[in-house]
Amino acid sequence: MMRPPLLSVGAATLDVVADTGGMWRLATAALRRLLVDPFRGGRLRLPMVVHQIQRAGFDSLPLVMLISVLLGMIVAFQSAYQLDKLGALSLVANLVAVSVTRELAPLMTAIIISGRYGSAVSAELGMMQVSQEVDALTVMGIDPVSFLVNPRLVAFSIALPCLTVFADAAGILGGFTVSVLSLGIGSSAYVSNTLDALQGKDIVVGLVKSLAFAWIIGLVVCQVGLATRGGPEEVGRSTTTAVVRSIVLIIGADLFVTALFYVRG
């Protein structure tokens, strides 16, 4: 039976409020354990963190590099299309460098990681929840946030900025390839324009964004995964929810950080 639209909106709003509350509680619990527990004899499970960094970072590196090279190429073509009309074709390098480092590399890397590693984490935690593995941890007296969430959050926080740096380089390389081979811009001119255009601030903005995205993806996929109830079919549903929600939040946060840095100069 179809639910009245108002009821559906109300139910969806309640879900959003509940999920936001869940994410907030998870964020505070994770931060408390990360920052306070080491002084109370708690520990970060280093082998798990390393394993997760390998999954999030090393395993995703080829895909991130490929997409970033292609993006750099696309940006070079698109900017050449406009800049050529103004007789400023040599500025392609400037545009590629700034747009890749400030915007495209952190954003695309976050979206790739959300779809690739984030979905895997959500499915993994969802499956652990429905098969009572999380309950087993709790009965053993092992805190699921310390054992499951924090190693993944730390992995996201390390892997995403690192991948973004590689994506920066790959994107600029893509722009360079198109500019030199197809647009007739000299290689030394391209490099010199890139170095002129790039400021430390551009790279810092990109890295700040990537760190924010890392926490957004980490918290969303872990929260949605651990909130999975029911059977295996719910795991698929919650995985989709986690990826969609994290991508929407990433883009929202991107706008916020971009506006913040724009206003602050």
Add this chain to the structure above:
Amino acid sequence: MLEAMSLRKAYAGRQVLDGIDLEVSDGETLVILGPSGSGKSTLLRCLVGLERPDQGTVRLHGVDIFDADTSTLAKLRERIGMTFQGGALFGSMTVAGNIDVPLAEYTRLPLSTRRIIARIKLGTVGLEDALDRYPSELSGGMRKRAALARAMALDPEILFCDEPSAGLDPITAASLDQLLNQLKRIFDVTLVVVTHEMASAFAIANRIAMMHEGKVRISGTPEEVRASQDPVVRRFLDRVPRDGPGVLGDSA
């Protein structure tokens, strides 16, 4: 040792536990028996602290587990073990890795020593060869035995088992009952077992608490339960189907 007092728990308006009082003494094997939906799994989840009751308390060694601070609770949890219906082994780890989780958490033993302990624990459940196998490579019965080995990793004083023989063929189920009795004899562990399998219940219990509609309907030795003339108990023991139409529409 373990006491539950006036436990009440409701889900969506349905009273699942309706004032449960229960006491488990040291070295006892208490089997919580009952039909599906009688509240026995919820009771077990409340007893181990996975579910907070709406009312009532659970005391382990005199400590209210829902009121204890984190460090007290951690110490209490070190003294209990639990097996779940599906085993709940960590699928991303080998069997040895699973047994190592509580050992690494609660001891400062080096990995090599912990591995020896894992091997010994697996030996006690007859799974020495499964040390480096993943849960997905094990049969249902092997998975339950591996879960038992993990639950026994820290030599708990009290072991909770949720439907240990569910889904197993009668021979494997009987072997598991035998294993539980052996573990109890060797390690002097207190057992709290939830099951709806009568054969298992009578094979391992010192005392049976039969649940019906969120209440303990009868509590006594297996002989007392067997001799009960309570119509609800009799229906369960004699496997009398519920009233109402059967699959083909005839009255049951």
